[in-house]
Amino acid sequence: MILKSEYIKVLCYTRTPQEDIIYAPRLAYSMHLAYSENGRDFQALNHNSGVLFAKATNHENGTLRAKSLKNPYLFRIADGKFGVVAVRTEADGQQDEESRGAVLFFTSGDLLQYQEIGLVDLKSGAYAQDVACEYDESSQAYVIRWSDGKGGSYQNKIQDLYDLAGAGTPEKAEAFTLEAVSADIEGIQPRNVIRVPRETAQRLVCRLTVPENVAIEVPDGIKAASAEDLKALKATAVYSDGTTAPKAVDWDTAAVRWDQAGTYRVKGRVRQEHY
Structure with a gap:
């Protein structure tokens, strides 16, 4: 597959869980990717399987507790890398007490390898249900928009996302919505779309599709x-x-x-x- 457009659109999404033997919640609740050259017809990457999963947490007794993620949002970081914010959950998709008042943040240079930076503290005692993030050039800060699932919508500004405790106090904000995306992909729960340079998209497609x-x-x-x-x-x-x-x-x-x-x-x- 040789991509011809200067920029390719990449969609991030999760999937609807099925029976464990088919597609369990711990697989469905991860970030998946699809791509489109014309911006309308999206094709799943990685066989419609997840490319980004939340890390398990360590307990004092040495055991691990599996985690999942919901509502990922893909965006560009000021340093040129890609960023992902998401709501961390328990493995089965239920609320994660350890993530109350915080959202999970990852970075990636190529959308193939990811680094989990950690939980960004939103300075709130509420569970985040949905989240989005963009860099605001005018203020040279990131704006994290989130909702609590009870009708409340908020935003926090943060200069440096790598400073997990650096967000300001949440301010009430208008509810945000994502542009509707339609894709004929099994079980898709679409999130947002970003433009990716052809060179980066070409590597992504070559690595995450069956070679022809x-x-x-x-x-x-x-x-x-x-x-x-x-x-x-x-x-x-x-x-x-x-x-x-x-x-x-x-x-x-x-x-x-x-x-x-x-x-x-x-x-x-x-x-x-x-x-």
Whole structure:
């Protein structure tokens, strides 16, 4: 897949949980990604599976408690990286007492690898149910918008998101809504869309989609004294993610006179093993 547009739209979303054996809550409550070149038709990445999960927390007795995330929001950070804010929950999607009055913050340079920075303190005793974040150039600060699920909508300003305790006190704000996105993806619970430069999007698509065979390469000519010499020649399969693989070829040598020197054109069929 070779992307042609200068910018590609990337959608983040979660999924509706199904039975554990099909798609359990701990899988559904994670950030998924899809992409679109025309801004309308989105295709799921990573086989419609999550790419970003909340870390488990450590307990004093040494045990781990699994966590999940809901309502992720993808945005650009002032340093050029990508940021994600989300509501952290228990593994099954229920409210997480440890996350009361806070939202989870991640960073990524390429939307492939992520770093969980931690919980941003919203200076509130309420549970955040939904969250969004954008950088405001005029004030050179981030505005975290969030709602508590009880009709209350708020915003906090913070100069440095890496300073998890640096947010100001919450102020009442107008309720925020996200632009509606329609995508034919199983179980999708869409969130927001951002523009991603083609180079970054190309790596993302190549890494998180099934590679496609885009070319078969063979030399223009070789010297061969026997069918065995020709049989040793392999074709090179080129894939959309930039990888290559040697492939055996079944050559049709019926027209070749091995006892007579000359130049012959031969055809072959790449052998594809099926398992």
